[in-house]
Amino acid sequence: MPVDIVVMKAVNAENAARAAEVRAVLNQSGVLGLNLMSSPGSGKTTLLEAMFKHWGEDVRSCVVEGDVFTSIDAERIAKHGVEVIQVNTEGSCHMTAHMLKEILPRLALENTDVLFIENIGNLICPASFDLGEHRRIALISTPEGADKVEKYPKLFSVSHANVISKADLADVLEFDIAAVTKQLKKLNPEAPVFVTSAKTGEGVAEFCEWLLSENKETDN
Amino acid sequence: MPVDIVVMKAVNAENAARAAEVRAVLNQSGVLGLNLMSSPGSGKTTLLEAMFKHWGEDVRSCVVEGDVFTSIDAERIAKHGVEVIQVNTEGSCHMTAHMLKEILPRLALENTDVLFIENIGNLICPASFDLGEHRRIALISTPEGADKVEKYPKLFSVSHANVISKADLADVLEFDIAAVTKQLKKLNPEAPVFVTSAKTGEGVAEFCEWLLSENKETDN
Numbered sequence A, B: 001m002p003v004d005i006v007v008m009k010a011v012n013a014e015n016a017a018r019a020a021e022v023r024a025v026l027n028q029s030g031v032l033g034l035n036l037m038s039s040p041g042s043g044k045t046t047l048l049e050a051m052f053k054h055w056g057e058d059v060r061s062c063v064v065e066g067d068v069f070t071s072i073d074a075e076r077i078a079k080h081g082v083e084v085i086q087v088n089t090e091g092s093c094h095m096t097a098h099m100l101k102e103i104l105p106r107l108a109l110e111n112t113d114v115l116f117i118e119n120i121g122n123l124i125c126p127a128s129f130d131l132g133e134h135r136r137i138a139l140i141s142t143p144e145g146a147d148k149v150e151k152y153p154k155l156f157s158v159s160h161a162n163v164i165s166k167a168d169l170a171d172v173l174e175f176d177i178a179a180v181t182k183q184l185k186k187l188n189p190e191a192p193v194f195v196t197s198a199k200t201g202e203g204v205a206e207f208c209e210w211l212l213s214e215n216k217e218t219d220n
Helices: A002-029 A044-055 A072-078 A097-106 A153-157 A177-187 A204-213 B002-029 B044-055 B072-078 B097-106 B153-157 B177-187 B204-213
Strands: A032-037 A061-067 A083-088 A114-118 A135-141 A161-165 A193-195 B032-037 B061-067 B083-088 B114-118 B135-141 B161-165 B193-195
Touching: A002 A032, A002 A097, A032 A044, A032 A204, A044 A061, A044 A072, A044 A114, A044 A161, A044 A204, A061 A072, A061 A097, A072 A083, A083 A097, A135 A153, A153 A177, A161 A177, A161 A204, A177 A193, A193 A204, B002 B032, B002 B097, B032 B044, B032 B204, B044 B061, B044 B072, B044 B114, B044 B161, B044 B204, B061 B072, B061 B097, B072 B083, B083 B097, B135 B153, B153 B177, B161 B177, B161 B204, B177 B193, B193 B204
Parallel strands: A032 A114, A032 A135, A061 A083, A061 A114, A135 A161, A161 A193, B032 B114, B032 B135, B061 B083, B061 B114, B135 B161, B161 B193
Antiparallel strands: none
């Protein structure tokens, strides 16, 4: 499939240029940009909801919701009084920096501390596309099974932090959190691992605190 | 992103031609070809393991395992004494008919009743690529959440049967099986819905029976 590879390279060069533009705008506005990546149903939206509850009005967030067709997640976010814009990729399995570049002028960046980009539920392609974020967060949820780190290493190695979500289900699913944490640290030693449960609240405060301690001015 | 679209069409035309060749070979050998599609961790491999246990030596299966990089699933299948070939897509998020075409000569089709193709864990791209199968099976597992049908309608509407897997977890996860079944039937009225749990064995026999009753000679 050489055609596929050639095209991917061309798209990626274009994408990198747009991503640099996005990052420059975020830097100028003092906004921390975060790219959340995981399987469908790993709990990205639910984690965001728990974070908004934790922060209350202390941290001004806005969200760009990526989805193939619907606006289900954006409607959930909007209920928390957080600014949200839906991007429908119309069949494409990942977001691109072009999409972000087009959307930025519509966001009230001057009133924003943190911009969350919730990527399409997919463990493969999102790992290859810089969206202009400062930090990439990869989630693995306990029901997906521990083998996902080994099967999709790129996503968990390009990330700046890895999150094991739905920790409350670990026991019933016999998901060995300690072993997966060790595996994530071996694959990506510099990325901290957070163990969270949006249901019980476990780990949400720690993750929120780490995010705000990250210096967005450093390279991504 | 017009480039993406143009390329996808070109790739798809090529793919359709290879898929027809694959299907012709399967027809000639009297082999039923099945394409299994779902999110990562929805339980495709575990369902296959339950089916092999159910069939014993009555049905001669072989498996083509798609994975981005590893051979974890192929090793699981091999333990059941079933012929298995691993295809690594090296970063690509779906399998193509070209991959199948190259692999067919390596399979002992003369000793095979059913060929399972376990696609890459992804709810988006696999829905667009005919692999030369006779029947497409889409899985949604209870931990992914009921909204996946609405969010990824294409996968569940191009399928010939839809499977709700990990049914044993439905209660603890508050996953409404009846409501999702209704939604699947509305989206794709001709496809039967099977509710399965590889853990308890629920629904495995019914799904196996339906598969063998399908006439592979009809168009896909």
